[in-house]
Amino acid sequence: MAQTLGLERLDAQLLLLHALGKPGHDRAWLLAHDADELPDAVAQQFRQLSLRRAAGEPLAYIVGRKEFFGLELQVDARVLIPRPDTETLVEWSLEVLQQPAMPPTTPTLQVLDLGTGSGAIALAICHRLQRSHPNAQVLAVDASANALAVASANAARLQLPVQFLESHWLQRVSGHFHLIVSNPPYIANLDPHLAALKHEPLQALTAGSDGLDDIRQIVAQAPTHLHAGGWLLLEHGYDQAAAVCTLLHQRGFAQVQSRPDLAGIARCSGGQWQGRPGT
Numbered sequence: 001m002a003q004t005l006g007l008e009r010l011d012a013q014l015l016l017l018h019a020l021g022k023p024g025h026d027r028a029w030l031l032a033h034d035a036d037e038l039p040d041a042v043a044q045q046f047r048q049l050s051l052r053r054a055a056g057e058p059l060a061y062i063v064g065r066k067e068f069f070g071l072e073l074q075v076d077a078r079v080l081i082p083r084p085d086t087e088t089l090v091e092w093s094l095e096v097l098q099q100p101a102m103p104p105t106t107p108t109l110q111v112l113d114l115g116t117g118s119g120a121i122a123l124a125i126c127h128r129l130q131r132s133h134p135n136a137q138v139l140a141v142d143a144s145a146n147a148l149a150v151a152s153a154n155a156a157r158l159q160l161p162v163q164f165l166e167s168h169w170l171q172r173v174s175g176h177f178h179l180i181v182s183n184p185p186y187i188a189n190l191d192p193h194l195a196a197l198k199h200e201p202l203q204a205l206t207a208g209s210d211g212l213d214d215i216r217q218i219v220a221q222a223p224t225h226l227h228a229g230g231w232l233l234l235e236h237g238y239d240q241a242a243a244v245c246t247l248l249h250q251r252g253f254a255q256v257q258s259r260p261d262l263a264g265i266a267r268c269s270g271g272q273w274q275g276r277p278g279t
């Protein structure tokens, strides 16, 4: 039936495992039980799931989970599905946090994730810092109370001590950070690619006529909340690296640079704040 609907084999296998109540890594079980007859209830459930997938609903929303940086996150239509490319931003974040040059302004590392969605970036960083910096403080912000509900449930399930705050970017944030990291909305309002993303929240995707409205706000606001020597790292669109680097230069960031994603496209840009906070 999944084949008739045109589903990819892997998707069909993952949906069948979900209908059977088995984890996604149990594909070997399917092979070993290839000839088993499905109970009616499971067959019925599998059919429903397959129809949803055939109608274009992302697999992660249907099964309710997505792996990110080795963590299993629960996701639903309230949050963007974390993308593998965003792992580049986490890797870069961990790199700057481990730099010996990171200013020892306070004994604890302070990290801020803006637009946390499912909590992916904040939770991945917090998880990795647990061994090297067990006192690190990670704050995750989102303007969407719905997204924060998903993110805080993920933190509780994974037992990671991330703090959450509902705020329009840095509006309600106080204090200073060694790293501000963000994967903000960056798609232009009329971008034709939006049609393929219709199941994900629009608030997580679009940012004005050129897709840079949110990045402009974050670049403008971040220095007030960065320790001297702290970093701002941003994910952006495949064609926005030059524009984001210009914004960072204009705001007075030093060491402005970009990093490629898994496909080799400059997909994150960032810079170091060397001035005093609040300047």
Ligand SMILES: C[S@@+](CC[C@H](N)C(=O)[O-])C[C@H]1O[C@@H](n2cnc3c(N)ncnc32)[C@H](O)[C@@H]1O
Pocket (backbone or CB within 6 Å): 079, 080, 081, 082, 083, 086, 114, 115, 116, 117, 118, 119, 120, 121, 141, 142, 143, 144, 147, 167, 168, 169, 183, 184, 185, 186, 203, 204, 205, 214
């Ligand atoms: C592209 S999603 C990123 C989600 C997550 N960080 C990730 O990488 O998977 C952007 C997130 O920014 C949030 N957001 C949009 N506008 C915001 C604002 N003005 N202030 C704070 N968060 C905002 C959205 O709700 C959404 O969760």
